[in-house]
Amino acid sequence: MAASGAGALPAAAAQLEGAMAGAAGERREGVKELAGLFREAQAREMAEESIFRNLLEILKSALSEIEQTYKNSYELADLDTCLLLVTECFRCLRNACVECAKNQHVMRNLGLISTSVHLIKLLHGIQIKEELVLTALRCSLQFLGNIAAGNGDSQDSIWKCAFPDLFLTFLTYSDEKIVAYCCMVLFTCLNSEKVRELLNPENLTVALHVLKVYKEQLESEWSFLIVTDHLLKCPELVKALYAKLSNQERVILLELMTAKVSEKNLATSEEMNVMSRNADFLAGCFRKKCEAVLKLTSAADAEDEEALVAIRLLDVLCEMTSNNGQLEHLQALPDLLETAIDTLRLTHLAGKQAVNIFTATHAMTGQEEISHPAVGFKSHLIRLIGNLCYKNKENQDRVYELDGIPLILDNCSIDDNNPFVNQWAVYAIRNLTEQNERNQELIAQMEEKGLADNSALESMGLEIEKRDGKLILRSVRKKTP
Template identity: 55%
Template sequence: MAAPRPLPVRLSGVIMPASIQDLEALRALTALFKEQRNRNLDTIGVAVDLILLFRELRVEQESLLTAFRCGLQFLGNIASRNEDSQSVVWLHAFPELFLSCLNHPDKKIVAYSSMILFTCLNSSRIKELEENLNIAINVLEAHQKHPESEWPFLIITDHFLKSPELVQAMYAKMSNQERVTLLDIMIAKVMAEEPLARDEVPVFLSYAQLFASTFVDQCKIVLKLTSEQHADDEEALVIIRLLDVLCEMTANSDLLGYLQVYPALLERGVDLLRLVHVSGLDSTSIFSTCGYIKAEGNVSNVAEGFKSHLIRLIGNMCYKNKDNQDKVNELDGIPLILDSCRPDDRNPFLTQWVVYAIRNLTEDNSQNQDLIAKMEEQGLADTSLLKKVGFEVEKRGDKLILKSTSDTAQP
């Protein structure tokens, strides 16, 4: 192989682009290092220095960008499936290379530097990220900007989500938009077809604690959305996504039991449903019932489905849990849930979630059944809804009985 050429130099303040021969040599070197026998660890430090120089030059000539990309590919190849190489790459590259490249405007440079980070990360190096949170947050930003790139996403799902300490530290420092992105990834993970692995359950229980705590403390922020002019309030958008995460977590049998007894979570859910329900009585509120499509366009908005999801959360928390069933009764939540069952284009499947919640509230709970039976007699409960739930009211002497029907509809 020909001797390496000198770096590009400045002539009269102009940076001379790398020659075609330079680029071909770098490509050839990259290809050689795909083979284990050709790896020479002494070259890693030089390669990192070159990459940092390319970043420092901040020029957009295609030839220099190509050399920049090839240098990163070289590091990625030399680190692939070789722990010794990974250690040396990490020693030379962390943290400067990742701080320099993960937020680069060129998406290939972002992808290649993400590949290197993914390849080198392990449990001990994750600890180092806790002291360099900007790198971890840059990965999340890279996923936001380049959702089509698999490497930032894989770093988050395969490395970050295994470290609750890192994620909690990141969450505290993130912007609200970044929190929404992280919560979307959490939802995708919990909803995945493959169940959580045994070693993942304790980790996600810690996330359940973080999200439930945040929701309990901050959920009323969502009431900022009572008018369209605050529809883009980012703090409120985080609460909406937190509710979505909690709905999916309470639908997971491994996480449900912990959240069912989480202090104040059920109470906050019922209280917030009441506030949203009252707010919706004002036709100008973003939470108002919308039973028709307006002529000027789509009725969808940031609060779409929020009431449905609140009722779903309450229903999940009452699943086979008598204490929570009784708690909702004490909070006058049953009439509130029944009164929420109205046509509403802003809350798809609202009726189905009301049906589901009422079933869970009345299962093996005679007190709640009696309450609904008396409401039906007084005209406060919709008879057709009770039939959908799978109950009908029958009078036996002086007593009203809420009994199950044989043709129970499925929610």
């Protein structure tokens, strides 16, 4: 099949050459045949520059025709044939670029990128002929994506011609396919240097639009990749974006950060540095906003957006402290551990003072509590405390000084509002007592005085033993029933 397609290429190219002086319909048929042939790799590799010169001439002619139509107020109905021909040209160019660096270079050197961007901007201005214009725009953006794929020179050329105007226009377009193709072009062109250009206040809007695309079109893979593979790798941009976002949009950004951090890929030292700087920023945000979660004690405020941000900040910090590369850095951050303990104390107290989402419950009364955004919040606080104390004597001692151990023990019973709270409490207590005799002794004394629930300790796989007149907290295997 490939041989017959490639063999037909010279005849199709000659047919287009002969049709260049003919009617638009005849040229369109010639371009259409070439577009079909370029679906095959062998035909793409055999393509000569003259084919792309002819396609460039057709697009330039279309540019002139559209401009004249507007200038002389002609009927836009006269553009039907022109728009169909433009679409077929972009389809042909799109196909010819697929995994073919030779054709990408030829097209760029001929000036097809700048001509295409000019034509795309002009097509955007056509107010009617919607379906014809939409199809032409879709194919044109696909062409830009394909000519840029794996080709740094083409990426730079598109950036020079199209940034930021083209992206500002088409990231907010009414057609989902056009938005997706625009995201594809942006993703393909971005690199660390170009991402830094987004820090310019005028260009920051491009990044904000990408987040809005992800928010409105959750199936958009390209917008997801732009954020996770590019935007999150620039800590200054993360800060600038965060400052401009609504609380609802911050929640989305934090969810994307959590997804990125939870990836188990081995990170380079540069990526680890980026993550550390993001961690510093997020820890600071959590310190400032953590008490907002107390608004959720009121059923009327169950969807408070500032509280939802605090919850997502805790989620991402839990993931970051579960990453060995980030753990030591976060353990050393001033005030993060204290903030977690203070917030646990406040939410625990709020749950005792009145019945609300922070009140421990052992039987669900309905679906409302299950879907509440604060479900699991106290579990995650204990998880964060446990992570921050992992093999860290200074933080173990700090929890002791902040009277955090009794607080954790008081939160270790089964709680439907906090799934796995018992397991996280076990984890935290183990990390707090590992090679820390003072913390072990405190728990042992609490149990002896009846201040710690012995059954709770047993459920944790811990027991108190008196040895040489000294109380020892030791690990035991749970008894099988």
